[in-house]
Amino acid sequence: MNEPRERTAGTHSGTLRGAASFPVQHQNEEGQHQSINVTESCLSVLFKSYAPSDLEISELAKKRASFTMAWMILHFIKKRKVYLPFLRSDFSGCPHKYGKMLLLLKTLPPSAEHLTIAASTFLAASVRASIAFCNFLERPDGRKLSLPRGTSRRSSTTQQQQGGQQQVQQEVAIKWLKLTDTRAPPNLELGPSQTRRIFASLPSSLVLLDLSGTRAFFNPLYVKGVTELGDAFLSGRLSSLRVLNLSRAIEPGNMRVLCEALSGCDPIPFEHLFFADNDWRHSNAPKQLGTVFQAGHASSLKTLVLDRCGIGGEGLHDICSALEVAAMKQEDKSLPLTALSLKGNQNLDRPQILFGVGSLCALLRAKRMPWLETLSLASCRIFAGSVTELGEVMATGVLRRLQHLDLSGNFLDENSAIALVGGVRASVVPSLSKVTFWDELPSLPWGEGAEVLLSGLLKGVDELPKNLEISNMYIRHPLSADLAHSLCNSHSNALPPFPRLEVFGGAVRTLVGRAGGVNASLRVPELVLDDFFLSGPTARALTNSFTWGKITQSLVCLRAEMPVAFSPQDDSWLSAEDRLALFESFKEFNFPKLTELSFTLGPVHSRETNLIDLDVIALAGAFRKGTLAAVQTLELSGAFGRVGVEALMGEPGQTHLSGLVTLKFAQSYAGTGMGAISAALSDGRLSRLRDLNLGAGGVDDEGMIIFCEAVRSSDLESLQTLDLSGNFPITFRGLSALRDALVERPSSLTSLKLLKLSNCLWVEGHAGFVLFQILSTGTRLPSLQTLDLRIVGRQAWFAFIQNFTAQTAEARFQRVRTRLNLGLNVIG
The missing domain is CATH 3.80.10 (Leucine-rich repeat, LRR (right-handed beta-alpha superhelix))
Incomplete structure (x- = not known):
């Protein structure tokens, strides 16, 4: 009789528990909605006083600690719960794995038209991640995003069928796409299959495609990727593209494939083309680019950058001839080109090939580029005769809109200097605002032409343009x-x-x-x-x-x-x-x-x-x-030595050296005044000092011990470089003092990036093991990037190397190992 009662009671209690669970669940849902509403209200109030920009939100997304905040802001912008302008998303250099990156991409609001992202995040992860990224690129034109709050999908369909004016389905149209590979080693290239997937998935909304520095087509084996890019042009999918940046991205063979595709498609009104830092020496790449211009793709061209491509005189002649043909097809027989840059092409002008720069001068003289505002021929080593011809062309007044002229790194003689002085007069180039005649580090000799140029500028100063700056x-x-x-x-x-x-x-x-x-x-x-x-x-x-x-x-x-x-x-x-x-x-x-x-x-x-x-x-x-x-x-x-250093350092409380960032006492006896230097470091008289150079400065073990007192008493957080090279008297005793000081105060010297002990010949024997002890944990000198141990005692070298190689499995030494500048010449 008791069993049924117990069973009934149990059933009844279970029923009560089940009945009670519904209001609890309902209360939890209400609490979640209330929490979301509070979050929305807080963000709305916060953004009224401080509205983060799109780039600031992107910076939040790059950091692990603030990733969730960035995702939440993007989510609320996408859901229209907060109203912030978001146009540019820069996720280059993000440390996150592809899963988090896909989450960010899926959360982008409809206004996100500019996307910068590291391709290696997906392409180096797995095939699945690569496909997911390509799917994202394919669908921005028609990807359905969240509906406005309070609108159901059924009601949205009804509104569309009824011809309602409210737009309930929105599209993300990526217009600017920049692919980077910032976290990859410089020699890492995108594989053929990955590049092929990317370029087969480019959206038709693209206006700008930037592949600079990716080396995407640097390998002739990657022809499939450039073929897919060419097919995208042939099919008309990239007919909206106006800016193409392939700097340091394409080799001559793949350039031929791309140019053949462009020559066979309908003309695309490119406005800006960048092909800098591609090795086109001894190739027909310039001529193939000319065929693209002749096919009608230069009708709207405003910027052409061909820096450091190894273009020779024949290549420049081919390009200028093609631009001439393209200009003749226009109604006004000219091109809208405003910027032409040929920096670093050192074979443009040779005694046996004089038609390179001559072809450019003929093009300018014929007024085929009357809108030119920027002309750069820096570091082309153009001979004086061609510089003279360019100056004479400028003197005719055909470049009246020219604003920036860079002729640094070219040859000058008396005639070319006179021609240039006549070419920069206000009467012929009234808009000229900046001209450069020399490199930042002059590699060419100062000769008679340079003095004639300077003298001519001095005599004709009244005839120069009003706002001209000579850099x-x-x-x-x-x-x-x-x-x-x-x-x-x-x-x-x-x-x-x-x-x-x-x-x-x-x-x-x-x-x-x-x-x-x-x-x-x-x-x-x-x-x-x-x-x-x-x-x-x-x-x-x-x-x-x-x-x-x-x-x-x-x-x-x-x-x-x-x-x-x-x-x-x-x-x-x-x-x-x-x-x-x-x-x-x-x-x-x-x-x-x-x-x-x-x-x-x-x-x-x-x-x-x-x-x-x-x-x-x-x-x-x-x-x-x-x-x-x-x-x-x-x-x-x-x-x-000590007397001079003590006078310079002054007394505690003085601030006359507070502005010093770099202090160098190399090749002196300043080490004898280490007490004054250490005291100034400790009490803040050198609070901004980043670089301290005491190389061959007479520092001995006693000086190291005194310096270590400053290490014990202060964090020295500003110091980034410490050069003790060439101080023969430093021995095991001095390094032991540094080790002990860092053990007592591991928070000191945490910003130190460079430590130089090269040519310290008395650092020998057990000193190598002491040096290893200083670096053996991540708490001491955590920012160290370079350790210079060239020409130290052989036994010290071996002691350090043996202990170092035994610990390479540690994560910290895996990170530091590739950065150490260990002089292997000490072994010999």
């Missing part, structure tokens, strides 16, 4: 006294528009000597005096210029070497009095733009002309006075 203006030795006088002459109406004037070698002595003898200061915004010997006459000229304030307001960089002189009878002799007077003159005037100050030793030098403590003390006075407050890089070499 990379370099002056090298020899510099005539007349030209130096013209640069510094107070009676000149104005100098040419040099935003930055850089003077090298013996020209420094000539220029500053003339500057000290005129009544006005040198009127250039920025002046660089570089790579010159600080002889006695040069030092006196600089002192005079500083004392009278002739170049103090514009000087941004001063780099000098101590002269090679062994007796006062030498012309380059630098006496101690002249040297001290120069450093004392830094106190006289303020140097508001001087950011780099360097006095170093040359490969051959004499002790009599080196810096001593008195010189450094004088320079320290200028820092304390504030006249050198803008200096960020200070480099001193010579015979100075």
